[in-house]
Amino acid sequence: MATLDIRDLHVSVDTEDGAKEILRGVDLVVRSGETHAIMGPNGSGKSTLAYSIAGHPKYTVTSGSVTLDGEDVLAMSVDERARAGLFLAMQYPVEVPGVSVANFLRTAKTAVDGEAPKLRTWVKDVNAAMDRVQMAPEFAQRSVNEGFSGGEKKRHEIVQLELLNPKFAILDETDSGLDIDALRVVSEGVNRFTGQGDRGVLLITHYTRILRYIKPDFVHVFVAGRVAEQGGAELAERLEAEGYDRYVQAAKSATTAGA
Amino acid sequence: MTVTETDRVANVANAVETSDRVASHLHPEGSWRVEDHPVPTGLEEIWRFTPLKRLRGLHADAPFGTGSVRTESSAPDGVSVRAVEGAEAADWRGISGFVPTDRASARVFAETAASLVVDVPAEAEPTEPVVLRLSGEGAQTAEAGHVAVRVGAHARVTVVLNHTGSAQLAQVVEFAVGDGAQVTVVTVQDWADDAVHLAQHQARVGRDASLKHVAVSFGGDLVRLNSAVSYAGPGGNAELLGLYFADAGQHLEHRLFVDHNAPHTISNVDYKGALQGRGAHTVWIGDVLIRKVAEGIETYESNRNLVLTDGCRADAVPNLEIETGDIAGAGHAATTGRFDDEQLFYLRSRGIAEDEARRLVVHGFFADIIRRIGVADVEERLLTAVEHELAVNIGLPTASAAGAGADA
Numbered sequence A: 001m002a003t004l005d006i007r008d009l010h011v012s013v014d015t016e017d018g019a020k021e022i023l024r025g026v027d028l029v030v031r032s033g034e035t036h037a038i039m040g041p042n043g044s045g046k047s048t049l050a051y052s053i054a055g056h057p058k059y060t061v062t063s064g065s066v067t068l069d070g071e072d073v074l075a076m077s078v079d080e081r082a083r084a085g086l087f088l089a090m091q092y093p094v095e096v097p098g099v100s101v102a103n104f105l106r107t108a109k110t111a112v113d114g115e116a117p118k119l120r121t122w123v124k125d126v127n128a129a130m131d132r133v134q135m136a137p138e139f140a141q142r143s144v145n146e147g148f149s150g151g152e153k154k155r156h157e158i159v160q161l162e163l164l165n166p167k168f169a170i171l172d173e174t175d176s177g178l179d180i181d182a183l184r185v186v187s188e189g190v191n192r193f194t195g196q197g198d199r200g201v202l203l204i205t206h207y208t209r210i211l212r213y214i215k216p217d218f219v220h221v222f223v224a225g226r227v228a229e230q231g232g233a234e235l236a237e238r239l240e241a242e243g244y245d246r247y248v249q250a251a252k253s254a255t256t257a258g259a
Numbered sequence B: 001m002t003v004t005e006t007d008r009v010a011n012v013a014n015a016v017e018t019s020d021r022v023a024s025h026l027h028p029e030g031s032w033r034v035e036d037h038p039v040p041t042g043l044e045e046i047w048r049f050t051p052l053k054r055l056r057g058l059h060a061d062a063p064f065g066t067g068s069v070r071t072e073s074s075a076p077d078g079v080s081v082r083a084v085e086g087a088e089a090a091d092w093r094g095i096s097g098f099v100p101t102d103r104a105s106a107r108v109f110a111e112t113a114a115s116l117v118v119d120v121p122a123e124a125e126p127t128e129p130v131v132l133r134l135s136g137e138g139a140q141t142a143e144a145g146h147v148a149v150r151v152g153a154h155a156r157v158t159v160v161l162n163h164t165g166s167a168q169l170a171q172v173v174e175f176a177v178g179d180g181a182q183v184t185v186v187t188v189q190d191w192a193d194d195a196v197h198l199a200q201h202q203a204r205v206g207r208d209a210s211l212k213h214v215a216v217s218f219g220g221d222l223v224r225l226n227s228a229v230s231y232a233g234p235g236g237n238a239e240l241l242g243l244y245f246a247d248a249g250q251h252l253e254h255r256l257f258v259d260h261n262a263p264h265t266i267s268n269v270d271y272k273g274a275l276q277g278r279g280a281h282t283v284w285i286g287d288v289l290i291r292k293v294a295e296g297i298e299t300y301e302s303n304r305n306l307v308l309t310d311g312c313r314a315d316a317v318p319n320l321e322i323e324t325g326d327i328a329g330a331g332h333a334a335t336t337g338r339f340d341d342e343q344l345f346y347l348r349s350r351g352i353a354e355d356e357a358r359r360l361v362v363h364g365f366f367a368d369i370i371r372r373i374g375v376a377d378v379e380e381r382l383l384t385a386v387e388h389e390l391a392v393n394i395g396l397p398t399a400s401a402a403g404a405g406a407d408a
Helices: A046-054 A078-084 A101-113 A119-132 A137-141 A150-164 A180-194 A233-242 A245-258 B086-092 B103-111 B341-348 B354-371 B376-394 B398-403
Strands: A003-015 A018-031 A035-039 A059-068 A086-089 A096-100 A168-172 A200-205 A218-223 A226-231 B006-009 B069-074 B080-085 B114-120 B130-151 B156-177 B182-191 B196-205 B210-217 B222-231 B237-246 B251-260 B266-275 B281-290 B298-307 B313-322 B329-338
Touching: A003 A046, A018 A046, A018 A059, A018 A200, A018 A226, A035 A046, A035 A233, A046 A059, A046 A078, A046 A086, A046 A168, A046 A200, A078 A086, A078 A101, A078 B341, A086 A150, A096 A101, A096 B341, A096 B354, A101 A119, A101 A137, A101 A150, A101 B354, A119 A137, A119 A150, A119 A180, A150 A180, A168 A180, A180 A200, A218 A233, A218 A245, A226 A233, A226 A245, B069 B156, B080 B086, B086 B114, B086 B130, B103 B130, B103 B156, B103 B196, B130 B182, B156 B210, B182 B196, B182 B222, B182 B376, B196 B210, B196 B237, B210 B222, B210 B251, B210 B376, B222 B237, B237 B251, B237 B281, B237 B354, B237 B376, B251 B266, B251 B298, B266 B281, B266 B313, B266 B354, B281 B298, B281 B329, B298 B313, B298 B354, B313 B329, B341 B354, B354 B376
Parallel strands: A035 A200, A035 A218, A086 A168, A168 A200, B114 B130, B130 B156, B156 B182, B156 B196, B182 B210, B196 B222, B210 B237, B222 B251, B237 B266, B251 B281, B266 B298, B281 B313, B298 B329
Antiparallel strands: A003 A018, A003 A059, A218 A226, B006 B329, B069 B130, B080 B114
16 A cells, blocks of 8 residues: 655746746645546646656756655655656657667666566566557567657557556556547556556546546646646546636636735 | 757759869869878868877878787688788779878878788678778887778678777778679777877779778777778769767767769768767768769768767768759758757656666667677677776666666
8 A cells, every 4th residue: 555645746947037836736645546637727737747746857846745655755866766666657758769669668677676577578578568558569679769659659658657567657648649549548558557456546637538448536627736626537527518617717816816 | 869950952953063173172182192292280171170289290290110000800711811012012002093182191102011902802702701900009109001902893791990009000991892792891999098090991882882881989099080982883882880989088080071973872971979078079071072973863971979978079060062963862960969858857767777877878879870780799899889988987887787788
């Protein structure tokens, strides 16, 4: 039983006009076995939350805390966070020319586990994981994400999710840009991951579409850098019908009133 | 990597000139007479990047001694490697069409009696490479050397030149590639820290022949390698690959000249370099001339540099001179960039420690050049050499390196 605990998180980025606060006090607790959907309009800070937890250098945490089973995540380097059990599936996975998928996966697995995987079973595991998301085995010899289509990049993220098998996975708009077949394949991968029973997921999405395939236990509406409302799966249905307008207007008037 | 400069020549119709004469300072008329080549001052376009002081007179009149560079060779059956002198040597000088273009190369011919010659008969296809090992035994005195490689028609061969140790070497290396022959040349400059190496490689590629020329420079205080190619007939293909890694204080200069003097010829220049440490300086000059007769040719040249630390300098100058309007394609690109932070973040977000992530990125950067060499021993050795260079700067624990070395 593990817990990812986010308390009053404030995050800013440097802009030409100085530091700009993006996250303005995020409180969120994700436990093993739970799937949390974070939904919100563009620019509400959803991706900032994902990258801040992963430790991207662009984001500065100004106050608050993130702990994993009581350990201070914010004090860890990017790679230490991954080795502690966090995983970020990125919206725009990065191309790494000249580094083969096979080499990358094995290096990552070795780093996360602290020892090299057994060669014979590992090759089998990689092939099986790729097969489950319908990636041809040839991808193993291609450079990481280089020349991959948008859908192939997302499938590759899911392959990594399954092979590295973290305690908590943050999926940053993994559904964006996917056609319906790819969306199903990717969702099935996430469901296999959560199906283990003791894994946590933070599913960040703009659309309700993916929630037809992945059933969240909790839904959080994210507006203007903080959680505006929380509920169960039924909240997603209401958002699908009503959109984010109501929350955006409320946040605007709150800001105006505050100022 | 951040692209700082790219330039693609898409439509060259406007660039057509009408004169037959090629008047460019980049490829002057050659001459066998030493006195026709004044001692460079450093202000000349072709010398302005080179720190002349560190050449210890090789560009001027440093007397050539003998015995400071030892040569060993291994040749497969049917290939002859031997030293020749006097009149016999004279027959081998200029077999690539080379006429000295600077004082150093003119002096190599004027002031040395011997040549090392490699003769590959027509249609020979030795399975093992010809290996020439030149090891320097001291950088106190200058030495000069001429190597001539003649490959008969339709032969297929690999020639490796290995340079190690300490030396001051002025060198001319010629390749006469017969019609339909397929030749791979790998020249490795793995010198000791005090070596100075001024080299001219010249190749003439026969009709429908192909030459793959790979220049690899890791060691030496100063290495300046001119590699030039021309064609003896249509259909020739030259692939000029290079890989270099400059450490603190090193000057590694690679100058290329492809003379498209025959129609339907192809050239592809692809050099990659990494730099680390204060005063590391690399120079890449890529000159391509497409003469009026050279219709239907195709050329592309590329140079990419990866700057690993502060205090390095990478100069890259691609030049295309086009004198015909009828070409299949011509272009060039030169980029110099730092580590891509997003690549590092991506790798590290998968648990890979920063040093190892950097190592992967640099390996990846060089990998596509190394894979194209096609000589297994050399490829393996270069990967190890890259590893070694990285260990100097990054101090990588060897255990993790071993764990991630090969593909599953």
